[in-house]
Amino acid sequence: MREINDRAVLQVKEKALAIRRHIVTMLSAAGSGHTGGSLSASDIVACLYFWEMNLDPANPDWENRDRFVLSKGHAAPVLYAALAERGFFPTEQLMTLRKLGSPLQGHPDMRKLAGVEASTGSLGQGISWAVGMALAGKIDKKPHRVYVMVGDGELEEGMVWEASMAAAHYKLDNLLLFVDHNGLQIDGKISEVLSPEPISDKFRAFGWHVIEVDGHHIPDIMEALNQARRVKGQPVVIVAATTKGKGCSFMEDRVEWHGTAPNREEMDKALAELV
């Protein structure tokens, strides 16, 4: 259990802000990429990397480290920003995002960048990967935990539910899933394209312990993470209500910011808000 206090909350808030600023800046430099879903995940990812997870940036392969799998791999910028802020590599390297030869691929590549736990980008596959990692933890009786994040559109992949069935069947209480519930996918609202609702009820029916939080309220996310640690014998899912593009008013809840990078002007406008 981690302590929730003002100092910790403030520190995570500052990191979440730094992460958002990096996201906007690196995407603008890259000229392409996924802005909305990176920003919606920023507060959760900041909680994980700056409060929750046991990590050693100097020793990224430390065997007892906690693992985070970004199943919604298109949000790679949020992962890269967190890794850089946490000291896995220099923040200047963020500016090589999506460029030829860069370890910062358009979607996370574990063979190219230390700290990336899984090569993702094909939706639905990261959650199965995380189930595999959690199974390995059980087999080896290791103390570490496995965290994984899926998008709410990603829930439409059948594979997510195959993985969910397996996680509950094998009682993976060392596995924690975040659903970044921002309500949007590419072609529109999830409720209009192909609704995965009711999300929490589905997971409950699949044998998971469900916690619902505001995915931008840091103390609540922390509280949910502590609550999750107390659950035994079943996997936990935190369904986090989020806003796509969170933090930049002109991007918030706008489907066109899914796969668009800000130009210079838009970047300046965004950075002016992210203070």
Next chain:
Amino acid sequence: MKKQATREAYGKALLELGKQHQDIVVLDADLSKSTKTAEFARVFPERFINAGIAEQNMMGMSAGLAAAGKTVFASTFAVFAAGRAFEQIRNSIAYAALDVKICATHAGITVGEDGGSHQSVEDIALMRIIPGMRVVVPADGPSTGQLLEQLYHRKGPAYLRLGRLAVDQVYAEDNKLELDRGVELKIGTEATIVACGIMVDRAIQAWELLSREGISVSVVDMHTIKPLDQELLIKKAKETGAILTVEEHSIIGGLGSAVCEIVSEYYPVPVLRMGIKDQFGQSGRPEELLQHYGLGVEDIVQKVRNLLEIK
């Protein structure tokens, strides 16, 4: 001449076909803006089905719709169509010989910045090996429109491979391209370049450079990879005695392999294959990636020189 991506031409042609034929139903998997089925969806919402991010289910539903008499066009990125949903395509669509046209966009490395996870360099091989599956790789916008129209009239499963990158026009709008028939775009004597997709335009550029050097080569657009135009291929093997294949796909299993299979059986001549050399792609700008993976115009010229040395 204006540049156009084959996916753009697909979106336009699909809309026109939809106006003419009421039996057409279009499916997509949350990528309709990228695959360009969005325009069809806007005009014919009652004949458009968004499967959501569920490619396997999309192919299964396509089979059911086709079995019920619909002519189905199903689109997503090539890596999720041929890759993710391979077995649904094989068992539900092809095994039952159903009328589903899988129109996959974002094929090859010219996807660009999204990187290796999204760059399909295996899809021609995967689709070509399925019994009864027609495989078509158009070179430009006008030929995409022409071939799509003919695909509609040809019953049975087909895979249409489309690109993200805007490319120069090779054909006129009123071209008379025929499905299953390769096109001799340039006639020369010393070797034949057999290309498909966006590499056709590059093969023509290489032909120009070679002509200036006094090297005479033929250029064939082999837009239909299956069934392959054996007659034309054997004729070119006889006439020129050497073949270079060029494709934006792995050198394993694609156009190069298809050509070798026929040439080695019926009229063996030296064949060199250009393509992605058994590796994954990565992030980068499309042009930059083509250079990086050895698919530049200069690379084709050099490969022809090598071919003539071993001929």
